[in-house]
Amino acid sequence: MSRKQVLVYRELPADQLARLRLEHDVVVANPRVASQQQAFFEALPVVQGMIGSSYPIDHAVLAQAPRLEVISSISVGVDKFELDALRQRGITLCHTPGVLTETVADLIFAMVLATSRRILELGRYVQQGRWKRSIGDDQFGWDVHGKTLGILGYGRIGRALAQRAALGFNMPVLYHTRTPTPSGLPEGRARAASMREVLEQSDFLVLVLPLTEQTEGLIGPEEFALMKPGAIFINGGRGPVVQEEALLDALDRGHLRAAGLDVFTVEPLPGDSPLIDHPKVLALPHVGSATHETREAMSRMATSNLLLALQGQAPLAVYPL
Numbered sequence: 050m051s052r053k054q055v056l057v058y059r060e061l062p063a064d065q066l067a068r069l070r071l072e073h074d075v076v077v078a079n080p081r082v083a084s085q086q087q088a089f090f091e092a093l094p095v096v097q098g099m100i101g102s103s104y105p106i107d108h109a110v111l112a113q114a115p116r117l118e119v120i121s122s123i124s125v126g127v128d129k130f131e132l133d134a135l136r137q138r139g140i141t142l143c144h145t146p147g148v149l150t151e152t153v154a155d156l157i158f159a160m161v162l163a164t165s166r167r168i169l170e171l172g173r174y175v176q177q178g179r180w181k182r183s184i185g186d187d188q189f190g191w192d193v194h195g196k197t198l199g200i201l202g203y204g205r206i207g208r209a210l211a212q213r214a215a216l217g218f219n220m221p222v223l224y225h226t227r228t229p230t231p232s233g234l235p236e237g238r239a240r241a242a243s244m245r246e247v248l249e250q251s252d253f254l255v256l257v258l259p260l261t262e263q264t265e266g267l268i269g270p271e272e273f274a275l276m277k278p279g280a281i282f283i284n285g286g287r288g289p290v291v292q293e294e295a296l297l298d299a300l301d302r303g304h305l306r307a308a309g310l311d312v313f314t315v316e317p318l319p320g321d322s323p324l325i326d327h328p329k330v331l332a333l334p335h336v337g338s339a340t341h342e343t344r345e346a347m348s349r350m351a352t353s354n355l356l357l358a359l360q361g362q363a364p365l366a367v368y369p370l
Contacts, residue, residue: 053359054116056092058101059123062345065352072356073098080104093117100355107131111138119364121355123347125149127368128260128287136370143354143364146205148346149338153257154209156337157285160309161198161214161253164281164331166190167307191306193218199251200224201244201268202258202286208233210255215239223247227263248275253283260287268292273299279306285337288313293324300329311337 055069057077069075076096078088081104093113099106102123111117111134119141120130127144135142163169167190174180174188198214200207203226214220215238222239224232225247232239248254254276258264269292276282282305284291293314299305309331310324316335324330338344354364 053097053118054092054095055098055100055355055359056089056096058089058099058104061100061352062348065348068352068356069100073359098355098359100351103129105129108134111135111140119143119355119358121351121358121364122368123351126259126287132370141358141364142368142370143351143358144366144368145347145350145354146366148350149343150205150209152340152343153206153285153337154213156311156333157206157210157255157257157283158213160283160285160311160331160333161255161281162193164283164307164309165193165253169331170328193220193253195219196252197221197223197250199247199254201247201254201256202226203230203241204257206257206285210257211239223250245275248272249277251280252277253281255283256286256290258286258290260289264290266290266292268295270295270298273304276305278304281305281307281309283309285311288316297323297327300327305329307331309333311335 053073055073055075057066057069057075059079060077066075066077076088076092078085078092080086080089090113093110095116096114097116097118098121099117100121100123106120106129108131111131117140121143123145125144125146127142130142167188171188198220200210200222203224207224211222211224211232211234215222215234223242223246224239225242225244229241232241256268258267267290273295282296296308300308307329311333312335313324318325318332324332338347350365354366357364
């Protein structure tokens with residue numbers, strides 16, 4: 050097999066980079082790093098394969114890469130790619146579903162627990178030396194077990210989350226998805242419902258939706274108004290699915306009790322964002338898959354995807370364009 054030109058646009062573990070270099074000529078250039086931007090753009094005219102994540106691969110970038118055959122994203126989500134342009138060019142897009150499912154579900158359920166039991170707030174209370182006596186009821190949290198968990202988006206992560214809630218915490222689960230999907234749980238533990246019913250009946254509403262034309266801005270003032278007074282909102286999918294001003298309004302008016310957010314419309318959060326230090330918001334830096342084991346597994350899968358595709362073989366996971 051002839052060697053091809055590969056552009057690594059986000060750092061890979063050394064063992065995966067070595068796998069690529071055994072078979073192909075590799076340039077490592079992260080365009081988010083100022084000193085590497087020139088190398089990134091200089092590589093585009095000759096590159097046949099790309100691997101990375103989080104950087105927009107749009108029409109302008111693709112126009113500079115006339116020989117590109119395959120992109121392997123170290124992610125499940127593909128909202129950083131101009132899918133129409135990839136389809137028109139016949140470029141294969143690979144991604145990494147499956148390997149991060151359990152880890153992301155763990156993180157999302159951790160946010161459910163942390164917001165309801167006020168873990169971040171009370172941890173700071175101790176750190177600041179304010180714990181002088183037993184706390185009063187104004188600092189009590191709220192039970193999680195037995196409450197209703199609503200899930201918008203019921204793919205792999207949604208199902209894994211439902212298992213934790215229903216089987217681990219005895220929570221009734223409602224879920225909504227555009228495609229009819231069995232719950233994957235014992236009868237009576239979870240059921241499909243309309244979006245309105247999920248919004249109205251959930252004590253915890255969790256988003257695990259991808260960002261698409263249909264989901265962008267999906268959750269706004271009307272949706273928050275439908276939610277139970279005192280409900281908790283969790284977003285572990287994509288930030289732009291939520292209208293953040295509407296979320297802040299629901300929190301400030303006291304309609305929502307709290308929010309746990311791992312994703313935002315703009316990432317990293319701008320320094321002046323009111324979400325950063327809002328007393329009712331648990332804000333995390335997009336760490337759903339950020340464990341050593343999972344990130345290593347994602348890198349291995351993405352590397353395998355790229356190598357297989359460049360060999361003319363079927364990758365492990367191709368995103369359907």
